[in-house]
Amino acid sequence: MSFKILKKEELVPTIYRMDIRAPRIARKAQPGQFVMLRINEKGERVPLTIADFDREKGTITIVFQAIGKTTMHLSSLDENDDIQDFIGPLGNPAHIPKDETVILVGGGVGVAPVFPQARTFAEAGNKVISIIGARSANLLIWEKRMREVSDELYITTDDGTKGHHGFVTDIVKNILESGTKVDRVVAIGPPVMMRAVAGVTRPFNVKTIVSLNSIMVDGTGMCGACRVLVGNETKFACVDGPEFDGHFVDFTLLMNRLAMYQPEEKIAVEKYKCERQGCLC
Ligand code: FES
Structure with missing residues (x-):
């Protein structure tokens, strides 16, 4: 069995959206869950948080940044190409309050997995305040989609080319300091951003949920690769998460573990680029 790419779109430079035909996964998928894919027999297994699903069409949408060997390879595939393995939905669905x-915060490519949560939160009768950020205006994704499901939408860019010149945390802080009653914050993006959001909300004692993107191998709780420390307890992001209370996550350990294979990842990227160019070195 293989999984066909039905739609491919480059949203902004290096960030791609793909709709994959996977009816059985689409039937069960919930916001907050992820899929694990392997492009071919020798491929690396890559976890990606579900960015959208369409139960009628039987599709799962993934959004990824082409920065490593596998994501670069994935971005080189076209519509009607097949992916060998596509497993899911994995992990626990996000808790949907009423x-x-x-406040939903999405940073960079993390805006994509925030979207199905924002939509479901809105459908459940919650007031949705969304904050989406990117390094620059030309790297901002899914503004229109997020606007459609949010009561309020704030945009931030690190370089000030769109919206607030600064970080998503500035807006979170402004809202909390304004006295607006906020029951929950959900932040998805780079670990450094999620740590910063949790740091801002802690003094206000607002529950803050983060989605952890630790290294995964099997995605079913057996290998231990995805272990994280939450409130001094070891948890497996794939089966205990991927969402956790951000006030208790050991982000330093998470970031150290994410950086563990950087030298090998760099070599793999160089080798991949070399092969693509037909280099014989
Ligand atoms: S990925 Fe293996 S235990 Fe989580």
Whole structure:
């Protein structure tokens, strides 16, 4: 069995959206869950948080940044190409509150997995305040989609080319300091951003959920590769998460573990680029 790419779109430079035909996964997928894919027999297994699903069409949408060997390879595939393995939905669905005011924060490619949560939170009657950020305006994704499902939408860019000149945390802080009653914050993006959001909300004692993108191998709780420390307890992001209370996550350990294979990842990227160019070195 293989999984066909039905739609491919470069959203902004290096960030791609793909709709994959996977009816059985689409039937069960919930916001917050992820899939694990392997392009071919010798491929690396890569976890990606589900960015959208369409139960009627039987599709799962993934959004990824082509920065490593596998994501670069994935971005080189076209519509109608097949992916060998596509497994899911994995992990626990996000908790969907009712009648709460929720701030949803998405940074970079993390805006994509925030989207199905924002939509489901809105459908459940919550007030949705969304904050989406990117390094620059030309790297911002899914503004229109997020606007459609949010009561309020704030944009930030690190270089000031769109929206607030600064970080998503500035807006979170402004909202909390304004006295707006906020019941929950959900932040998805680079670990450094999620740590910063958790740091801002801690003094206000607002529950803050983060989605952890630790290194995964099997995605089913057997290998231990994805272990994280939450409230001094070891958890497996794939089966205990991927969402955790951000106030208790050991982000330093997470970031150290994410950096563990950087030298090998660099070599793999160089080798891949070399092969693509037909280099014989
Ligand atoms: S990926 Fe193996 S235990 Fe989580």
